[in-house]
Amino acid sequence: MSENVAAYMLNRLIDWGVDRVYGYPGDGINGLLGAFHDVGDRLEFVQVRHEEIAAFAATAHAKFTDDFGVCMATSGPGAIHLLNGLYDAKLDKQPVVAIVGQQPRTALGAEYQQEVDLVTLFKDVAHEFVHVCNAPAQARHLIDRAIRVALTTRSPACIIVPADVQEMPYSEPGRTHGTAHSGIGYTKPRTLPGDAELRRAAEILNAGEKVAMLIGQGAIGAEREVMESAELLGCGVAKALNGRAALPDTLPYVTGSIGLLGTKPSNDMIEGCDTFLMVGSSFPYSEWLPKEGQARGVQIDIDGRLIGLRYPMEVNLVGDAGETLRALIPLLERKQDRAWRQQIEDEVDRWWRILDDRAMQDADPVNPQRVFHELSSRLPDRCILTADSGSATNWWARHLRIREDMMAALSGTLATMCPSVPYALAAKFAHPDRPCVAVIGDGAFQMLGINALIDIARYQDRWANKQLVVCVLHNDDLNQVTWEQRVMNGDPKLEASQILPDFPYADYARMLGLHGARVDTPGDIGQAWDEALNAGRPALLEVITDPEVPPLPPHIRFEQAKGLSSALFGGDPAATEIVKESIKGKLAEFTNR
Ligand SMILES: Cc1ncc(C[n+]2csc(CCOP(=O)(O)OP(=O)(O)O)c2C)c(N)n1
Numbered sequence: 001m002s003e004n005v006a007a008y009m010l011n012r013l014i015d016w017g018v019d020r021v022y023g024y025p026g027d028g029i030n031g032l033l034g035a036f037h038d039v040g041d042r043l044e045f046v047q048v049r050h051e052e053i054a055a056f057a058a059t060a061h062a063k064f065t066d067d068f069g070v071c072m073a074t075s076g077p078g079a080i081h082l083l084n085g086l087y088d089a090k091l092d093k094q095p096v097v098a099i100v101g102q103q104p105r106t107a108l109g110a111e112y113q114q115e116v117d118l119v120t121l122f123k124d125v126a127h128e129f130v131h132v133c134n135a136p137a138q139a140r141h142l143i144d145r146a147i148r149v150a151l152t153t154r155s156p157a158c159i160i161v162p163a164d165v166q167e168m169p170y171s172e173p174g175r176t177h178g179t180a181h182s183g184i185g186y187t188k189p190r191t192l193p194g195d196a197e198l199r200r201a202a203e204i205l206n207a208g209e210k211v212a213m214l215i216g217q218g219a220i221g222a223e224r225e226v227m228e229s230a231e232l233l234g235c236g237v238a239k240a241l242n243g244r245a246a247l248p249d250t251l252p253y254v255t256g257s258i259g260l261l262g263t264k265p266s267n268d269m270i271e272g273c274d275t276f277l278m279v280g281s282s283f284p285y286s287e288w289l290p291k292e293g294q295a296r297g298v299q300i301d302i303d304g305r306l307i308g309l310r311y312p313m314e315v316n317l318v319g320d321a322g323e324t325l326r327a328l329i330p331l332l333e334r335k336q337d338r339a340w341r342q343q344i345e346d347e348v349d350r351w352w353r354i355l356d357d358r359a360m361q362d363a364d365p366v367n368p369q370r371v372f373h374e375l376s377s378r379l380p381d382r383c384i385l386t387a388d389s390g391s392a393t394n395w396w397a398r399h400l401r402i403r404e405d406m407m408a409a410l411s412g413t414l415a416t417m418c419p420s421v422p423y424a425l426a427a428k429f430a431h432p433d434r435p436c437v438a439v440i441g442d443g444a445f446q447m448l449g450i451n452a453l454i455d456i457a458r459y460q461d462r463w464a465n466k467q468l469v470v471c472v473l474h475n476d477d478l479n480q481v482t483w484e485q486r487v488m489n490g491d492p493k494l495e496a497s498q499i500l501p502d503f504p505y506a507d508y509a510r511m512l513g514l515h516g517a518r519v520d521t522p523g524d525i526g527q528a529w530d531e532a533l534n535a536g537r538p539a540l541l542e543v544i545t546d547p548e549v550p551p552l553p554p555h556i557r558f559e560q561a562k563g564l565s566s567a568l569f570g571g572d573p574a575a576t577e578i579v580k581e582s583i584k585g586k587l588a589e590f591t592n593r
């Protein structure tokens, strides 16, 4: 018997090198699921607790490999559940292919059960490619194109396969009018700007006296080139969150993250620079970039649609970060005057001491900064770090000294809650030999982490290296938003929307057969990290942290200070504690001169 459309599609994925599909079943994809019997262990269906986890995992697969991720869900509700994870891929520019079922063609238009207009549903998130497989002969080019479009445009692509088409016998497209005859394979192009543009860029960079560099995820893999150009330019390098692991924090001129979650050296460097070089980043917040007119700008970005968007650059170099820097380096003159560079290094050195001090200050019961401070020196070699969206993202962005050969990811642009545990799952599947540390707030853990931890428990035996720690910051609060309400809007904490129900996170992990530890004393954190990292199985570290330690930017801007004071005077239930904690943080800056 000839293979059906579903089996053909799976085999085609295998031919493209796919070996894992994250998904969840439903009768809309019964044909595809049945076909997994035909392909045996050449393609694995990794069942996760929620379609959103599947989409996050596929996104993370793309983030942690050079490849694309694949997720699969049933029609209607399953497809809808994928959306948030697919938007994460879209906004962070990751290639993901989503394959979803649909009701049989005979039912469509009949207000049938689970009938959702899936093309319209996916039209925004997968705007580069969303198509329905209406005839067997389409299967080949739909798979080929979805993958190639996802890789070329670095975005999600979606194929919708009605249930009846999945079961139809596959037939190759005839050599007739109205058919397509696609093939397999994709090679990344070398993209490099022209010589004249490179020379203009070099002129600007050579003329500058105080150069600042900002790198993002596009600089991942271009570490050597970034280091060499930073050396020549005598500049410091700030990192957008998605480029957190592009350059080690152990280099003395790396100023760390930028923006609301950023560091003071990054802020000072940007405020003081006369020349601005942005590489592979689309960092959005203009108030943290140089003022218009302050600095001459050069940008390198692979995507011509995005370049020149955040700051009016004099030269926009469309090209791959590594390739373009390699071509630029011979044109750069080494800055003789190293005073600017020295000033940056001194600031960076001082800032790390401030952070150490801040982390060691008392809080009630545990200062969240201490959790990251203790982890930083214990990060295993080659470890993969994942973070969620919440107050912990601030500490993750500032306090961890990322070293060479590590990877890090979070939902940088969508900034959605919940990716951190699904990302960790996908990290382990993609790199079973590497340690992984995921951090997440209690709100996000209650939202989806609880479910994703079941997946970690289930699949743990598959991974050669068992080091996987999920650290939950237990503060009984949706803390990041509580602070945003205070600082941005000047509103006191609204307890009805902000306070979380209690949950025994460590007990829960133990119930799942994992190592679970609960810490409520600052002095115990170091040992708890050691035990969790060496438990011989995945672990959950629950730390009871103080929600009144302000995750404020290094330089509170006037509007934010104004907002905070009106929140405190407006009857915030924690006003006194906040004032105490904020003053302690500020004092650390003055005592570390
Ligand atoms: C899906 C989603 N819903 C809501 C938000 C808004 N939001 C951002 S951070 C946050 C609070 C997260 O709380 P928690 O996970 O407990 O972390 P904490 O800030 O307390 O450390 C919320 C509600 C979001 N980013 N994503």
Ligand SMILES: [Mg+2]
Pocket: 390, 441, 442, 443, 473, 474, 475, 476, 477, 478, 479
């Ligand atoms: Mg919380």
